[in-house]
Amino acid sequence: MKRSIYFFYCLFVLSFSVFFAACSKTQPVMEIPVSIPEVTVNQSNHNWFYFSRNEICEADKIQNVPQVKEFPWTEARRISSANNTVNPESEGKAFAIVNRMGIICFEDDKFTFAKDNNLFNDRTAGNIAFLNDTPVYTVYKSSFFNDTITEDNYKKDNSQHLFLLQFDDNAKISYPVLNCNNLTDESNTEVIDFNWNGMDWLCCLKTINNNKIEFSYIKWAPTVSLLEVSPSTAKNKIRISESDVDTFRTAKTQYDFSKAPDRIKKLLDGFTEKLPFSIEVKNAGGTGAKIYENSVSSDEKTLNAKAIISHSWSCAIFEDGTLFIEGALPGKHILRQGKTVAIRLPKLPPDFVYSDFVISGTTLYAAWEEKDFYNIGRSGFLKVNLEDTLYSKVL
Numbered sequence: 001m002k003r004s005i006y007f008f009y010c011l012f013v014l015s016f017s018v019f020f021a022a023c024s025k026t027q028p029v030m031e032i033p034v035s036i037p038e039v040t041v042n043q044s045n046h047n048w049f050y051f052s053r054n055e056i057c058e059a060d061k062i063q064n065v066p067q068v069k070e071f072p073w074t075e076a077r078r079i080s081s082a083n084n085t086v087n088p089e090s091e092g093k094a095f096a097i098v099n100r101m102g103i104i105c106f107e108d109d110k111f112t113f114a115k116d117n118n119l120f121n122d123r124t125a126g127n128i129a130f131l132n133d134t135p136v137y138t139v140y141k142s143s144f145f146n147d148t149i150t151e152d153n154y155k156k157d158n159s160q161h162l163f164l165l166q167f168d169d170n171a172k173i174s175y176p177v178l179n180c181n182n183l184t185d186e187s188n189t190e191v192i193d194f195n196w197n198g199m200d201w202l203c204c205l206k207t208i209n210n211n212k213i214e215f216s217y218i219k220w221a222p223t224v225s226l227l228e229v230s231p232s233t234a235k236n237k238i239r240i241s242e243s244d245v246d247t248f249r250t251a252k253t254q255y256d257f258s259k260a261p262d263r264i265k266k267l268l269d270g271f272t273e274k275l276p277f278s279i280e281v282k283n284a285g286g287t288g289a290k291i292y293e294n295s296v297s298s299d300e301k302t303l304n305a306k307a308i309i310s311h312s313w314s315c316a317i318f319e320d321g322t323l324f325i326e327g328a329l330p331g332k333h334i335l336r337q338g339k340t341v342a343i344r345l346p347k348l349p350p351d352f353v354y355s356d357f358v359i360s361g362t363t364l365y366a367a368w369e370e371k372d373f374y375n376i377g378r379s380g381f382l383k384v385n386l387e388d389t390l391y392s393k394v395l
Contacts, residue, residue, distance in 0.1 A: 050380030086285025108361030
């Protein structure tokens with residue numbers, strides 16, 4: 001099994017380089033073409049929510065959200081991952097992972113919060129995906145920022161080194177699918193990154209023994225339905241083979257925007273020659289996301305964006321709050337005969353960004369967070385009534 005520390009060291013150094021390079025560039029302004037109708041969100045059709053230490057609270061405006069201590073992104077309370085289900089009969093039910101807290105289930109203009117202190121308190125959670133509309137997600141402990149990873153009780157207890165879990169929406173409980181010790185005989189190991197193509201999983205494992213760090217790479221796949229696997233039965237229900245850093249790196253490749261799905265290219269048509277951006281594209285109810293880079297010669301900073309392709313609509317949100325949508329929301333007519341509509345979400349204070357989103361029924365939930373390099377301060381989500389915002393103004 002090939003091991004490599006240098007690959008992840010290079011990624012860490014590269015992230016610093018990209019950050020400082022970005023700081024020297026100007027903040028881009030999304031200029032929406034006159035051919036695309038633009039609507040704004042008014043005060044009467046949106047609500048602000050934020051994460052306190054123990055719960056989700058509402059604020060009259062984002063400026064009144066209480067200050068909090070900043071933490072590295074792996075340790076902060078924030079929406080780390082979100083996506084829609086794919087079943088049209090569910091009217092667009094959606095889920096979000098709240099790091100260090102639990103899971104939110106969105107159902108149109110209502111949401112429920114399944115908090116789980118025991119599971120989430122000392123772990124980094126994210127990477128939501130779906131199997132038959134059942135949410136699955138991953139957890140791990142960061143050796144950079146999480147001191148509990150060095151505690152003797154944790155190092156010696158393999159059952160505590162969790163990896164993959166499924167969420168039971170009816171019971172509002174998470175169940176383990178695989179622990180790290182199901183994938184390796186090495187103790188004190190965390191799965192820190194992976195790629196799932198819907199069949200095979202490529203995983204990067206990080207092992208810490210006697211202050212020595214080693215990375216290893218494996219490929220595994222279930223021999224039964226993934227939801228039938230548990231840590232106690234995994235030995236007879238998964239097959240594992242060795243992999244290497246080059247295979248893993250190839251699987252994590254970021255693609256040129258010219259290779260993005262046609263619906264996303266059509267949605268953002270007209271911007272590709274002007275604006276540098278990086279967009280993470282997810283399929284509703286899908287197994288994973290792909291990242292596409294639109295690299296253009298510009299003095300402007302690269303904007304980050306997230307996109308979801310659903311059965312009847314597709315949507316993309318940029319970190320400055322510019323949102324593009326096409327298609328039809330559940331139970332509604334197709335907007336502008338399938339042409340793009342733009343929405344300007346409420347402007348955020350300096351150092352805040354919109355980071356992810358879902359649409360449930362006719363309600364948009366847009367995650368926001370306060371960023372200072374890799375640290376996160378305040379965070380939460382914006383709830384927007386799209387029926388009032390879109391369908392009362394756009395044909």
